[in-house]
Amino acid sequence: MAELTLSKVGKRYGTVEVLKDIDLDIATGELIVFVGPSGCGKSTLLRMIAGLERISSGTLDIDGVRMNDVPPAQRGIAMVFQSYALYPHMTVRDNMGFALKIAGKSRAEIDAAVSRAARTLQLQDYLDRLPKALSGGQRQRVAIGRAIVRDPKVYLFDEPLSNLDAALRVATRIEIAQLKEAMPDSTMIYVTHDQVEAMTLADRIVVLADKGIAQAGPPLELYERPVSEFVAQFIGSPSMNLIAGEVAEPGEVTQVRLPEGGGTIAANIPTRPEDKGRPVNVGIRPEDMIPTDGADFAFEGRVEIVEALGEVTQLYFERSKPEYDPVIAKLSGIHRGLRGQSARMTAAPDKVHLFAGGRSLAVR
Known part of the structure; x- marks a missing residue:
């Protein structure tokens, strides 16, 4: 779907520097997971990619196009947050298709996109239900489906499973892995504090610390060959x-x-x-x-x-x-x-x- 390149990207709030000189290439179809201690800037970096936070220095390119000053809605990105943020008075079908409706798509286009996403996420039997009639895991799938119908270049996940209990977290993690298998060309960036999510979902893990990247690589490479005591621990x-x-x-x-x-x-x-x-x-x-x-x-x-x-x-x-x-x-x-x-x-x-x-x- 899309290649991302971050070159010397930094974030500063006044005199406080949060991120500095982030260099990262993300290939089409990769699932990249950002991890790091609380306050390391992983969610901030994700929001900078989405356009919800301004980039203080450096450049972000998507498919070779500079995105620093491009509004979020025009970046071809869909984001899934911690909270499901579903409209309680709308059915699953209407929640998933709402962004397309706002974009002026026809009813036929909306129905086709919603049906495709529902099949991918196994939500066909829930399309006419309200969110209150769904489990936490099903609500998160609806939130993911809302992103899928937009057919974005890049999917961004900001700790999407943190509000679920342990059993649902395992089940939904498996569903996200299956979703990635069903969408092999989709580029995904995922923020989590859960190591199991990182190790099982990621093509590459990016460990953030001390305002930068401590190490980036396949999960088992970081496990078997950590470059520092910090990454090792x-x-x-x-x-x-x-x-x-x-x-x-x-x-x-x-x-x-x-x-x-x-x-x-x-x-x-x-x-x-x-x-x-x-x-x-x-x-x-x-x-x-x-x-x-x-x-x-x-x-x-x-x-x-x-x-x-x-x-x-x-x-x-x-x-x-x-x-x-x-x-x-x-x-x-x-x-x-x-x-x-x-x-x-x-x-x-x-x-x-x-x-x-x-x-x-x-x-x-």
């Missing part, structure tokens, strides 16, 4: 463990000494001879922690809390410094009798990350 739940250490033996496989409750551990990350003795943070995801009785281990500590969830058991270990976040191990299945016990944990060398100065040593 932001992507994944529970967050990646960080344990202070130092390079003991540099080389193609680096040996790291972990003074705080640990021994030594190998990482499949090459380091240079001059890195010997260099302070590093060892990153290990909770699901990659493995119990061990060996002399080489990443962490040894007392299990403070056990979360028995059935399919997994999460162990929270004491740290020698209480201001540190606890070390967490996520073990598959059920493990009993571990609370209060001391245990050693390690990880396979290809699951160990090394960071220095907040940046990954794997990408220097």
Whole structure:
């Protein structure tokens, strides 16, 4: 449907800079997800693309046409918000077709567009109902259908599932994934704070932080090869463990000494001879922690809390410094009798990350 290019885009409110030098190319048919901590500017960036917020610096192009000063209605964009914003006195059919009616389309054109969208979203049986007769998930589908009938170049979603309960969120997330499969040429940009939505829906995730893009790439690339401690801890739940250490033996496989409750551990990350003795943070995801009785281990500590969830058991270990976040191990299945016990944990060398100065040593 459309290609988007953001070049050095920034946003400023008076003297307060919110976003700076955002460079991003979005290809036709991509589903891009913006994530980041609260206040990072992800919804602001989405609204700038929609034309609801003015771009302070840089340019936004859609299909090679500069959009900075183009009114929202003329950008070929449709937006789905957190709130459904449906007209309570109108049927589903009239809600979905209202924008086309305002645009002066004929009744036949409106009916055809609404019918196509209703089939895509499986709303055929609800077209004559009022919004109050629908579930939350069905109302959100109507809001999406209202966007589809306009046949826009770009779809923008601003946390569309945040008002739904957990079960409906899962069902509607699946429906959005199916919608994207049914509309492979549609370009979509999606803002969420939910990592599961981001990981399961996105072709690429864009992590925003510190006024810019911390990292952008396919979901598993960000999970497996984070470029910074911030991205490593932001992507994944529970967050990646960080344990202070130092390079003991540099080389193609680096040996790291972990003074705080640990021994030594190998990482499949090459380091240079001059890195010997260099302070590093060892990153290990909770699901990659493995119990061990060996002399080489990443962490040894007392299990403070056990979360028995059935399919997994999460162990929270004491740290020698209480201001540190606890070390967490996520073990598959059920493990009993571990609370209060001391245990050693390690990880396979290809699951160990090394960071220095907040940046990954794997990408220097």
